[in-house]
Amino acid sequence: MIKLCSNSKTRAELLKSANINFLQQGCEFDEDSIQIIEPIEFVKEATLGKFRECLKCFGDDIPLLVADTIITDGKHLIRKAKNREEAKKLLLLQSGAKIDIVTYQIITYKGDKFENLATTTYNFYPFNLEDLENYLDSEEWKGSAGACKVEGFCKKYIKNVNGYESTAMGLTIEWVKEVLENLSLEKS
Numbered sequence: 001m002i003k004l005c006s007n008s009k010t011r012a013e014l015l016k017s018a019n020i021n022f023l024q025q026g027c028e029f030d031e032d033s034i035q036i037i038e039p040i041e042f043v044k045e046a047t048l049g050k051f052r053e054c055l056k057c058f059g060d061d062i063p064l065l066v067a068d069t070i071i072t073d074g075k076h077l078i079r080k081a082k083n084r085e086e087a088k089k090l091l092l093l094q095s096g097a098k099i100d101i102v103t104y105q106i107i108t109y110k111g112d113k114f115e116n117l118a119t120t121t122y123n124f125y126p127f128n129l130e131d132l133e134n135y136l137d138s139e140e141w142k143g144s145a146g147a148c149k150v151e152g153f154c155k156k157y158i159k160n161v162n163g164y165e166s167t168a169m170g171l172t173i174e175w176v177k178e179v180l181e182n183l184s185l186e187k188s
Contacts, residue, residue: 001021002023003023003063005054006065008170009143011169018173020176022065026054029050031046043102046104048106050068051066064109065171069103071146073094073100074098078145080146094148095126095127095132101145105172107180123161140152141153150165150168
């Protein structure tokens with residue numbers, strides 16, 4: 001059993017699909033207080049901020065899993081859209097472009113801390129504008145970095161990909177499983 005320190009439905013679905021038993025409870029951390037604009041440094045700082053808060057709230061008697069995900073086009077830090085207009089702007093930056101989706105994740109248990117930075121790169125075909133408007137109307141983009149859902153709307157526009165889809169969805173589930181398997185061997 002682990003504690004997923006996130007309110008993300010997608011992260012929870014990834015854990016369920018990997019048959020990992022978990023409790024889900026996020027902590028309060030203000031990502032908007034981070035002044036860093038360099039994408040890798042931002043995702044690390046956001047994850048570490050969440051990690052510190054969750055460790056204070058929950059301790060680490062059961063494994064804690066904390067993560068954050070951002071998108072970059074190589075020039076911009078692309079975060080979650082606050083409204084429909086911003087989501088459209090962010091998605092248009094990604095249309096017909098190459099993006100990196102970066103997830104930084106930490107697992108801690110009884111003083112041991114494991115960290116992973118993973119990137120999945122996508123090249124997208126240009127998005128159909130009518131399809132884009134329908135996606136924006138659906139509000140499925142809410143809560144996703146860059147309003148991008150590689151398992152949903154963006155999937156049909158993928159020209160090529162390098163990396164794990166799970167990383168792009170918010171957790172590198174392959175890494176999570178490996179760490180948890182090693183923890184159960186070490187702690188049993």
